[in-house]
Amino acid sequence: MGSYYDVDAILTDSQKVPCTFELTVSGLGFLEGNMSGDMKQGSKVELPLWLGEMLALSLNTSSLVTLDPPSALAPRVMNALKADPRMVDLRALAPHFYNLGTRILEIFEEEEITEVLNESFKSRAAVIADQAHNPRGALGEGADFMRGLDENERQLFRAAHDSAKAVRTWMTDLKKK
Incomplete structure (x- = not known):
């Protein structure tokens, strides 16, 4: 909370x-x-x-x-996340998908949901970091994935993108000296 x-x-x-x-x-x-x-x-x-x-x-x-657990955490969604977390549009399910999952897990103790959400976030975070370092990917073939990010993932993308940009600026400044 x-x-x-x-x-x-x-x-x-x-x-x-x-x-x-x-x-x-x-x-x-x-x-x-x-x-x-x-x-x-x-x-x-x-x-x-x-x-x-x-x-x-x-x-x-x-x-x-x-x-009852919300439809965003229904068994069909959990199965889709297990199969390929990158293909699930989390934003369409709930804009604050991981926050909702966390709140629901405070009420229900569902180990399987906990595991699926953890693994999904890890898998998706790797793709998000890749997209953040390669903006062309986020605009090209990764655009559908990027539209489906929940709010936590969007913040992660911004942080990764901004840090990559800051490192490039720092490297450029070093070369000028």
Whole structure:
């Protein structure tokens, strides 16, 4: 969890996650579009992560809602990441994909998801570093991959690109002396 003022953390916590109500709650029907009714037990709705987590952990004896992993972390996505992480458009799944994964893993202890996300990030980071050092690749055949980067990967690209540029400038300055 980031700082209170961390925009990325705020955007991650606003990501919708599927929730199932375990109890009937009067007056919450508006969450389903039923303006005057109750939220019935067994109702499935998508709520912002912060709200779903709060409702799932709100009662001491049993939870008000059951939180389900979001579609961005569904088994089909995990299988695609296992097969070839470079081919998955993470941005289309969730702009803050890795932050969402981290937040979900704070709630669910899923070792397989942890492993898949770690391996995917490592694999994609190598390609990102290569693209950052070779801007023509990022504009040419690597353009589709670059569009699919999540926010963490975009920051990594910027840092790698800026550092490569700084090294080239430093080398040029050395040669002038």
